[in-house]
Amino acid sequence: MDEPFYAAYLASSGRADPGRDDILTAHETDPQQAAQDCLKNRDADYVFQKHMPLHMLSHFPLDWAEQAQHFFLLRHPRRVIASYTKVRPDAAVADLGFRAQRQLYAKLTDITGMPPPIIHSEDILKAPKAALSALCRAMDMSFDKAMLSWTPGAKPEDGVWAKYWYDNVINSSGFAPLNPKLPKLSPRYDDILKACEADYAALAQEALNL
Numbered sequence: 001m002d003e004p005f006y007a008a009y010l011a012s013s014g015r016a017d018p019g020r021d022d023i024l025t026a027h028e029t030d031p032q033q034a035a036q037d038c039l040k041n042r043d044a045d046y047v048f049q050k051h052m053p054l055h056m057l058s059h060f061p062l063d064w065a066e067q068a069q070h071f072f073l074l075r076h077p078r079r080v081i082a083s084y085t086k087v088r089p090d091a092a093v094a095d096l097g098f099r100a101q102r103q104l105y106a107k108l109t110d111i112t113g114m115p116p117p118i119i120h121s122e123d124i125l126k127a128p129k130a131a132l133s134a135l136c137r138a139m140d141m142s143f144d145k146a147m148l149s150w151t152p153g154a155k156p157e158d159g160v161w162a163k164y165w166y167d168n169v170i171n172s173s174g175f176a177p178l179n180p181k182l183p184k185l186s187p188r189y190d191d192i193l194k195a196c197e198a199d200y201a202a203l204a205q206e207a208l209n210l
Contacts, residue, residue: 001049002159004034009055018087018164026160035061038068046141053100062107069139070108070116072101074203077196079121082183087164093192098199105203118207125178127210134208149174 007027010020017023028034041047049068056062077098085091094100109115117138124131128148136143152173154162162170185193 001038001047002157003050003052003055003161004028004037005031005051005055005060006159006161008034008060009057012057012059017161019161022160031057031060035064038064042067052097053104054094054097056100056104062111065108065111070112071135071139072105072116072118072203073121074101074118074200074207075121076182077193077200078182078185080196081185081189081193085189091189091192093195096192096196098196098203102199102202105206115206118203120204120207122178123208123210125175128175130210131208134210138208 004027007023007029008031009015010017010023011029012031028037038049077096080096080098081091084096088095105116105118117135119131119135129143129145132147133143150173152171154166154170158166
C-alpha cells in the first residue's frame with residue numbers, strides 16, 4: 001500500500017501538492033476509511049505499507065497501528081532536501097517530515113510497547129543484503145533475496161503521484177551504489193537543514209547497528 005493516508009492528508013490540510021486534484025479523485029480521502037483499509041488482507045503472509053509521518057495528522061486514527069509491525073527508514077536531511085526540492089523548491093521545514101517522524105516514532109513506541117527498528121538508507125545502499133537481513137531479524141521475518149532486485153517500471157500499487165516523485169525508482173532494477181559525499185545545498189536551505197538536524201540525530205542514534 002502506497003501512502004494510504006496521503007489523499008486524506010491533502011483533503012484535511014488543504015495543501016497544494018503536485019497532482020492534488022488527481023490524488024483526491026483517485027484515492028481515499030476519509031482518514032477513518034483509510035485506517036480500515038490498512039487492516040485489510042490480514043490473511044496474507046505480509047502486507048507492506050509505506051507511510052509518511054507527515055501525513056499522520058494528530059486527529060487521524062492510529063489505533064489500527066496496534067495490529068501492525070513498524071520500522072522507520074531514515075535518510076540524512078541533506079539528501080532529503082536535495083531530493084525533495086527538485087519537485088518543490090519552496091520547501092518548508094515541516095515538509096521534510098523529520099519532526100513528524102520523531103513524534104510518530106514516540107507514539108508507536110507507546111502504542112506497541114517497543115521501539116520500532118530504524119534502518120538508515122545509507123546502510124542499505126552500502127550493503128543491501130546485510131542491511132535488509134538485519135532489518136528482517138529485528139522484525140522476526142525471513143530474508144528473501146528477491147528484496148535485492150526488481151523489474152523496472154511502474155507498479156500497480158503506486159499512487160497517482162508516482163509520476164511526480166518516483167522516476168528514479170521506476171527506472172531502477174536494484175539499489176544504486178551510495179554516493180559517499182553529501183549533496184551541497186543552496187544557502188537558502190541552511191535554516192531548514194539546521195531545523196531538521198536535531199530530530200535526525202535523535203533518530204539516527206537509535207538506528208540498527210550492522
